[in-house]
Amino acid sequence: MHIIHVDMDAFFASVEQRDNPALQGVPVAVGGLPESRGVVATASYEARKYGVKSAMPMATALKLCPDLTVLPVNYHKYRKVSEAVMDIFRSYTPLIEPISLDEAFLDVRGSEKLFGSAEVTGEAIQKRIKEELQLSASVGIGPNKLIAKLASDFQKPNGFTVIPRDKVLDFLAPLPVTKMWGIGEKTAASLNRIGVKTIGQLRDLPPAFLEGKFGKHGKILYEYSRGEDSRPVEPEREVKSVGKEVTFAGDIGDMEELRRTLQELAEKVARRLRRANLKSGSVILKIKYPDFQLVTRTESLPEPTDLAGPIYRAAARLLAKYCKPPVRLLGVTCGKLAGERQITLFRDEQLVREEKITAALDKLRDRYGEDVIKAASLLKKDRQ
Ligand code: TTP
Ligand code: MG
DSSP states (O other), X not given: OOEEEEEETTHHHHHHHHHOGGGTTSOEEEESOGGGTXXXXXXXXXXXXXXXXXXXXXXXXXXXXXXXXXXXXXXXHHHHHHHHHHHXXXXXXXXXXXXXXXXXXXXXXXXXXXXOOHHHHHHHHHHHHHHHHXXXXXXXXXXXXXXXXXXXXXXXXXXXXXXXGGGHHHHHTTSBGGGSTTOOHHHHHHHHHTTOOBHHHHHTSOHHHHHHHHTHHHHHHHHHHTTOOOOOOOOOOOOOOEEEEEEEEEEEOOHHHHHHHHHHHHHHHHHHHHHTTEEEEEEEEEEEOTTOOEEEEEEEEEEEEOOHHHHHHHHHHHHHHHOOSOEEEEEEEEEEEEEOOOOOOOOOHHHHHHHHHHHHHHHHHHXXXXXXXXXXXXXXXXXX
């Protein structure tokens, strides 16, 4: 029993309530504004009583709870608070795997001699978050990540749940299958059709049946339903930038062709960002001239992104402003990286559209390979 999962309670909303006493004890939602068809990023527990929840259109939230105070998302602030929370974790173990701004796994196996058992450390962390940051967190402790995460979710908010190995099966049995890692809506629906609603019922299914029905995934369901999970806590490997460049066979003087290349590079870089669950706040254009002189120029993005569109447009602006063709090499690099949840808080209509299209294309690419589809302007080039 050495894995701790910590998850902040109503994170964005709690930070706002902490910083403005007038908001304490009242329903608050943080997210996009209703006029621009924004959605709820999160709601305070007071607002949740009215049914307000994450990813719901803000307009719907206001219908459910007319007294709702709506606040815009202040990522900059939450990121700072998140860093302070992670710093507290770091004072107990270097084995920390942040999952998002407000949650992380800690492996405290090596630090028990120094700080005491996982329970003692978990309690200390919860107390320090309260005292030093005036925020509440829920803590789950278990023999592995699967159990620790379910435990932290078990008695939110301000929960503290410890599941020793010999209690794992009893703990899991009554939980709905939808709580379990790796069970999405589709798997849940298909389990539901055969009358399987709880993890206990899932456990009763023969392994051969599960593998027949779900393939490789069936084996995972078999193991998880028994509380077995061997995934290690993987400490953050800090990625500072994601980039891609191309050296041309011959020097290129045609701006149109350079722009097309930028688009291709932007598509690839954006895809890598999305795969790594990262968003970028700045675009760096790299140009190498025939005499090998190297020039880099940077533009900050108004909003962190993982979409090809904004990355391409920033790179193309830099190209128009600074590039004197012919060119030997072009590169696009995204910097100022931050992990962020994939949710549309964009107020910009064009970005909302691009995000939807991108998600659909990613699905196709996952299935049929990277080349199945290309942006329209790239196809044009192929046809030419
Ligand atoms: P969560 O930990 O899922 O939610 P929470 O901390 O607000 O509430 P809980 O007490 O249930 O843990 O997510 C952390 C933050 O991530 C949340 O405060 C806002 C953001 N977020 C989104 O932007 N969109 C989403 O769909 C979700 C679920 C969260
Ligand atoms: Mg949370």
